[in-house]
Amino acid sequence: DADVTQTPRNRITKTGKRIMLECSQTKGHDRMYWYRQDPGLGLRLIYYSFDVKDINKGEISDGYSVSRQAQAKFSLSLESAIPNQTALYFCATSEPKYRDGDTDTQYFGPGTRLTVL
Amino acid sequence: QKEVEQNSGPLSVPEGAIASLNCTYSDRGSQSFFWYRQYSGKSPELIMSIYSNGDKEDGRFTAQLNKASQYVSLLIRDSQPSDSATYLCAVPQGGKLIFGQGTELSVKP
Numbered sequence: 001d002a003d004v005t006q007t008p009r010n011r012i013t014k015t016g017k018r019i020m021l022e023c024s025q026t027k028g029h030d031r032m033y034w035y036r037q038d039p040g041l042g043l044r045l046i047y048y049s050f051d052v053k054d055i056n057k058g059e060i061s062d063g064y065s066v067s068r069q070a071q072a073k074f075s076l077s078l079e080s081a082i083p084n085q086t087a088l089y090f091c092a093t094s095e096p097k098y099r100d101g102d103t104d105t106q107y108f109g110p111g112t113r114l115t116v117l
Numbered sequence: 118q119k120e121v122e123q124n125s126g127p128l129s130v131p132e133g134a135i136a137s138l139n140c141t142y143s144d145r146g147s148q149s150f151f152w153y154r155q156y157s158g159k160s161p162e163l164i165m166s167i168y169s170n171g172d173k174e175d176g177r178f179t180a181q182l183n184k185a186s187q188y189v190s191l192l193i194r195d196s197q198p199s200d201s202a203t204y205l206c207a208v209p210q211g212g213k214l215i216f217g218q219g220t221e222l223s224v225k226p
Contacts, residue, residue: 042218
């Protein structure tokens with residue numbers, strides 16, 4: 001079984017709808033991340049969480065919210081989806097190699113392809 | 118200036134050649150660097166990490182780090198068509214990873 005899973009894998013929705021993307025991990029990592037990827041723009045960080053009680057905005061958090069329900073679960077919500085949120089969304093996890101804040105390897109889920117019409 | 122910059126490509130090399138991918142970063146305090154490979158429509162996967170100046174080799178892959186010049190490169194020897202992918206450079210910052218926009222590599226048979 002995959003260590004980091006995302007559901008759904010594909011979703012087509014309409015403008016104005018509320019959408020939730022879910023991420024689960026069995027790696028036992030404290031840190032979890034949500035990214036979006038658009039062609040030519042690389043990976044951009046939406047939100048990240050270092051533990052269940054810690055939620056932080058990334059560079060493009062507007063229009064998104066998150067919930068860290070447990071160490072293993074981190075959900076991303078689009079409260080009112082708009083077409084420019086059409087993208088590939090990735091969840092990732094990590095465990096710090098050093099306790100000074102530097103992150104170590106990030107492990108990515110398979111991604112969710114979201115289309116907003 | 119972007120924090121992590123890569124040439125977007127595409128970089129095209131013939132099969133068997135050496136592919137050279139470059140990345141520059143702005144934070145002089147950065148201590149570790151990562152190269153991820155991403156096939157089209159798939160998730161990124163880590164292929165190399167490097168922490169010290171110099172070269173680090175792993176099979177056909179060599180990462181090169183020059184902290185004074187603030188660049189890190191990835192060399193792929195004996196390139197294969199299966200190496201065709203986008204390669205992402207990433208630098209840690211405050212518990213996060215800052216990614217470059219990626220370089221698309223195409224290896225022609």
